Structure formats: C-alpha cells, structure tokens
Amino acid sequence: MENWKISASSHSTGAGKLLVLLLKFRLGFSFVALVFSIVEIAIPSLYKLVVMLDGLQAMVAFLVILSSSLVFLIWLHRFHADLKDVFPEYPITPWGAIARFIIPIYSLWGIWNTLSTFADRLLPEGGDLRSLSERLRSCIPLFYVFTIASNALARIMLSNPQRPVSPWVSFLSSAVEVGLVITLLQLTKTMQTALTQKTKRALI
Numbered sequence: 001m002e003n004w005k006i007s008a009s010s011h012s013t014g015a016g017k018l019l020v021l022l023l024k025f026r027l028g029f030s031f032v033a034l035v036f037s038i039v040e041i042a043i044p045s046l047y048k049l050v051v052m053l054d055g056l057q058a059m060v061a062f063l064v065i066l067s068s069s070l071v072f073l074i075w076l077h078r079f080h081a082d083l084k085d086v087f088p089e090y091p092i093t094p095w096g097a098i099a100r101f102i103i104p105i106y107s108l109w110g111i112w113n114t115l116s117t118f119a120d121r122l123l124p125e126g127g128d129l130r131s132l133s134e135r136l137r138s139c140i141p142l143f144y145v146f147t148i149a150s151n152a153l154a155r156i157m158l159s160n161p162q163r164p165v166s167p168w169v170s171f172l173s174s175a176v177e178v179g180l181v182i183t184l185l186q187l188t189k190t191m192q193t194a195l196t197q198k199t200k201r202a203l204i
Contacts, residue, residue, distance in 0.1 A: 011078035022068040029061035034174040146180035
C-alpha cells in the first residue's frame with residue numbers, strides 16, 4: 001500500500017519538465033541579451049540599428065522570466081509534497097519551502113536551509129544519490145552569488161529611471177543572468193533526478 005502511494009505521488013515530474021523547458025528558453029534569451037550588450041559596447045553604431053530588436057527581446061524575455069519564476073514555485077511545492085512520501089518525517093513542508101524562498105530577509109537563511117536539508121537527506125543513501133547530493137551542495141553558493149549580484153544590478157538599473165543605463169551595467173546584468181539560469185537549471189535537474197532515483201529505490 002505504501003509503495004502504491006509512492007508510485008502515484010510524483011506530483012513534481014510534469015512541473016519539473018515544464019520548468020526545465022522554460023529555463024532553457026530563458027537561457028536562450030539571456031544569451032541574446034548578452035550579445036546585444038556586447039554589440040552596444042563594441043559597436044555602438046550597429047547597436048543603434050538593432051536597438052528596437054533588443055527592446056522586443058527584452059519584453060519577451062520578461063514574460064519568460066515571470067513564467068519560469070511562477071512555475072518554479074509550483075514545482076517547489078509539488079517537489080516537497082513528493083519528499084513527504086519518500087522520506088519519513090521530512091522536516092520542510094511544501095508551503096514552508098515556498099516561504100523560505102520568497103519572504104525577504106528570511107530567504108537569506110531559508111533558501112540555504114531548503115537546499116541543504118535535501119542534500120543532507122541524500123548523503124546516507126550512497127551511490128548515485130551521494131554524488132547528486134554533492135552536486136547539489138556545489139550549486140548552493142553559486143545560486144547565492146548570482147542571485148545577490150542580479151538583485152544588486154537590478155537596483156542600480158532602476159535607481160534613476162531618467163538616466164540611460166550604462167552599457168557596462170547591462171553587460172554585467174546579462175552575464176549574471178546567464179550564470180543564474182545555468183545554476184537554476186543544474187539545481188532543478190539535480191533535485192528532480194535525485195527524487196526519481198530515491199522513488200525507484202523505495203519501490204524495490
């Protein structure tokens with residue numbers, strides 16, 4: 001009966017696949033923005049000819065970022081619902097995980113706690129799950145660095161709307177976004193793979 005519950009409880013699989021797809025789209029737009037920012041710095045005259053294209057891709061990219069952020073929260077909730085089935089007495093609830101990610105100040109500790117708690121649960125499992133735990137842990141500091149840098153650059157860009165944004169700030173913002181999305185992709189794939197492996201073990 002317990003095995004049936006586990007096999008029927010992969011709520012996060014569909015959301016995880018959609019999230020990975022959206023993050024890949026987001027990564028593509030991030031690279032495009034990075035190219036535009038390089039052109040703006042290196043060949044300003046050429047950039048003036050394509051500035052409208054840059055503005056258009058920025059609007060579409062914003063929608064993709066918004067969509068991926070929303071799907072990430074849905075996936076995070078469902079992922080932790082699944083964890084409750086495969087790890088007895090898992091300490092973080094689905095809504096608790098979301099709170100740890102979105103509440104200001106609290107998230108500085110909460111994100112680390114959420115990711116490291118899952119990594120800690122994988123360590124005693126050994127084999128592939130131990131390797132996935134180590135991979136997940138290596139992503140956590142990078143996620144913090146890119147998130148903090150992204151927020152800082154966004155504040156700089158929005159601090160004075162009447163002044164044009166420096167091309168170098170745009171370049172740094174695009175480069176940081178690329179790093180952040182790559183890290184998010186790695187986190188999502190690693191966590192979903194680890195959950196799948198653990199679920200298979202529980203069914204044996």
